[in-house]
Structure formats: structure tokens, C-alpha cells
Amino acid sequence: MDDIINEGIRAKLDDSINRCKEKMGTKKITVSKPTKEELEKIGVDNWGIWEKEPSVFDWSYSEPETCLILEGEAEVKGKNGEAASFKTGDLVVFPTGLDCTWTIKKKIRKRYQFG
Secondary structure, eight states, rough: OHHHHHHHHHHHHHHHHHHHHHHHHHOOOOEEEEOOHHHHHHHHHEEEEEEEEEEEEEHHHHHEEEEEEEEEEEEEEEESSSSEEEEEOEEEEETOEEEEEEEEEEEEEEEEEEE
16 A cells, blocks of 8 residues: 555656646757648647848747748857757757857748747
8 A cells, every 4th residue: 555655746846847847948949851741730830920131149938949941050159068960951949948149051931830
């Protein structure tokens, strides 16, 4: 009986720890090469479009952003030192709480969605 109770307590504790980790976030930027089917599934054609000429600027994410790079090349470097480079065809996810610096090397045009 004690084992069952301990397992239940352990499961609740693990769940609490995982929720805390999610709230804190790792602030990790993810970059992938999606298939056409994956893009259709997430409805990327209905997202907004954003364009920016080569430049350097600071940005903070108060909510997650997912974007598909339609053209261009950029690097985003977090204040924690993590950097991610991406270019045409990449699907990029920026996590909530990320404070970073964008360096746009070639004009960026992207489809994007927050939340």
C-alpha cells in the first residue's frame, strides 16, 4: 500500500516539476525543415507575412512564435548565448520569454503565427 501511495506522490511531484520547467522554459530556438504535408497541417498559408531588410535589432518574445522563412537568411542570438541561424525553407519556433538580437543577413520574408 505504501508503494502505491509513494508512486502517486512521486507522479504528482514529477508532474509539478515538469509544469515548472515548461513555465520557466529553456528558451531554446528550434529550427527544422518541414514537409509540404506538415506545413498544410499547421495552416501556414493562413499566417501573416512579415518582411525586413538587412539589419540588427533586439527583440523579446512575450508569447511563442512559429514562422516559416519564405526567403532570406538571419541569425538570432539569445541573451543566454544560444544562437540559431536559419534561411529559406526553415520552420523556426521562438519560445516565450526569449530575449534576443536578430541579425538579418539577407532580406527576410516570413509567414508567422504567435501563440
